[in-house]
Amino acid sequence: MAKQSTWFISIPKRWPLIVLVLFTLSTAIVFFIRASIGTCDTDNRIHLITQVGEVNNPLSFMKSKLVLLVSHELSLSGGPLLLMELAFLLRSVGTEVVWITNQKPTETDEVIYSLERRMLDRGVQVFFAKGQKAIDTALKADLVVLNTAVAGKWLDAVLKENVPHVLPKVLWWIHEMRGHYFKKEYVKHLPFVAGAMIDSHTTAEYWKNRTQERLGIKMPETYVVHLGNSKELMEVAENNVAKRVLREHVRESLGVRQEDLLFAIINSVSRGKGQDLFLRAFRESLQLIREKKLQMPSMHAVVVGSDMNAQTKFENELRSFVVEKNIKEHVHFVNKTLNVAPYLASIDVLVQNSQARGECFGRITIEAMAFQLPVLGTAAGGTREIVVNGTTGLLHPVGKEGVTPLAKNIVKLATQVERRLTLGKNGYERVKERFLECHMSHRIALVLKEVLQQAKEPHIM
Ligand SMILES: *[C@@H]1O[C@H](CO)[C@@H](O)[C@H](O)[C@H]1NC(C)=O
Numbered sequence: 001m002a003k004q005s006t007w008f009i010s011i012p013k014r015w016p017l018i019v020l021v022l023f024t025l026s027t028a029i030v031f032f033i034r035a036s037i038g039t040c041d042t043d044n045r046i047h048l049i050t051q052v053g054e055v056n057n058p059l060s061f062m063k064s065k066l067v068l069l070v071s072h073e074l075s076l077s078g079g080p081l082l083l084m085e086l087a088f089l090l091r092s093v094g095t096e097v098v099w100i101t102n103q104k105p106t107e108t109d110e111v112i113y114s115l116e117r118r119m120l121d122r123g124v125q126v127f128f129a130k131g132q133k134a135i136d137t138a139l140k141a142d143l144v145v146l147n148t149a150v151a152g153k154w155l156d157a158v159l160k161e162n163v164p165h166v167l168p169k170v171l172w173w174i175h176e177m178r179g180h181y182f183k184k185e186y187v188k189h190l191p192f193v194a195g196a197m198i199d200s201h202t203t204a205e206y207w208k209n210r211t212q213e214r215l216g217i218k219m220p221e222t223y224v225v226h227l228g229n230s231k232e233l234m235e236v237a238e239n240n241v242a243k244r245v246l247r248e249h250v251r252e253s254l255g256v257r258q259e260d261l262l263f264a265i266i267n268s269v270s271r272g273k274g275q276d277l278f279l280r281a282f283r284e285s286l287q288l289i290r291e292k293k294l295q296m297p298s299m300h301a302v303v304v305g306s307d308m309n310a311q312t313k314f315e316n317e318l319r320s321f322v323v324e325k326n327i328k329e330h331v332h333f334v335n336k337t338l339n340v341a342p343y344l345a346s347i348d349v350l351v352q353n354s355q356a357r358g359e360c361f362g363r364i365t366i367e368a369m370a371f372q373l374p375v376l377g378t379a380a381g382g383t384r385e386i387v388v389n390g391t392t393g394l395l396h397p398v399g400k401e402g403v404t405p406l407a408k409n410i411v412k413l414a415t416q417v418e419r420r421l422t423l424g425k426n427g428y429e430r431v432k433e434r435f436l437e438c439h440m441s442h443r444i445a446l447v448l449k450e451v452l453q454q455a456k457e458p459h460i461m
Pocket residue numbers: 209210213
């Protein structure tokens with residue numbers, strides 16, 4: 001499911017460290033709040049004279065509205081977490097929010113339990129997906145948000161004859177770009193909803209094309225909404241003390257020195273994310289450096305997102321490659337983690353090597369840029385809409401053709417220190433300009449306004 005699962009909430013193992021980080025954060029937060037007001041709302045001065053508490057919140061018109069959020073599942077992957085963020089944004093302006101999870105395992109699940117608790121704590125009501133309460137809420141709601149293509153299954157299964165009454169107020173939020181989502185059973189109602197909200201232009205184009213060519217259906221009004229970094233992530237990214245502590249700690253645990261150069265790929269390990277091609281490029285870059293006898297610090301590749309149980313064959317293939325090519329000392333595998341900030345704080349360059357059509361959006365990319373990291377990315381999908389080639393990072397082609405260009409880009413960033421730092425700074429500026437939570441709120445607000453308007457217009461049933 002929506003596997004751009006690189007936005008994680010933090011469930012830290014090392015409490016003492018985190019306590020230290022949080023402690024140092026508290027002083028930064030004040031600065032952060034000031035900074036964020038300055039960057040997000042400069043075009044919005046009129047709102048400054050409105051009531052305190054509603055100052056500049058673009059979603060404040062959602063106050064007292066009833067919104068039903070339909071999630072296909074409740075897990076720590078990107079899709080559900082994003083919907084939860086939306087739930088909290090809406091709660092913060094006084095929206096009445098009801099959450100339902102369509103697919104729930106029958107046995108109690110710790111993750112689901114803790115996520116539900118988090119929502120209840122913040123005033124989100126959690127209803128059973130299939131009950132009369134869910135149907136009544138859907139009929140009464142001002143707006144229904146379906147999250148991911150798969151959530152479409154809920155409509156017929158639960159609403160039954162009520163489906164036509166609900167469709168005109170449905171906003172369908174889509175975060176995926178793979179063939180198996182283009183199934184009629186998931187998306188047949190898509191043409192009749194008020195709107196679709198999609199994370200990147202590339203993905204929106206792809207949906208337009210594929211629904212038409214594969215299924216013969218037309219997309220509804222479609223809005224592209226780029227995502228933004230959470231405030232929590234920005235707080236760490238902008239705190240130099242926290243970053244230094246995390247950097248020292250992670251580097252020590254990996255057994256690398258402070259001056260070594262770390263290139264990391266942070267994604268669930270799978271062929272689609274291109275860790276194999278990255279390691280080939282990394283090895284080629286080591287050879288180039290040796291051939292040219294370049295003087296520089298030791299280089300390391302860090303693969304964050306390992307899960308031996310999920311992709312055993314591919315994981316083994318990566319490890320054999322590393323042994324075979326004799327680069328074991330330079331390559332580090334890190335298990336999948338819910339907390340990416342420590343790794344972003346400790347590396348020098350992020351590699352985004354997603355293959356084929358690339359990432360739908362690729363949230364790790366804007367997270368890395370927040371940490372002033374340059375990005376070496378494939379020229380595909382959402383990455384192209386985030387990374388400015390030559391300004392905030394360097395792009396290379398997908399597939400085997402991309403291996404040598406990526407290797408050369410690795411050498412470039414390894415040898416040209418000034419350039420590397422400049423690309424990172426530019427990336428940070430770009431995040432501050434357009435990839436913060438407040439930007440995302442602003443974009444979502446525009447969409448919600450349109451959809452509410454649509455829902456009010458008379459419809460032929
Ligand atoms: C849709 O996709 C097909 C196959 O990928 C491609 O050949 C075609 O040009 C695309 N059409 C549009 C309108 O983009």
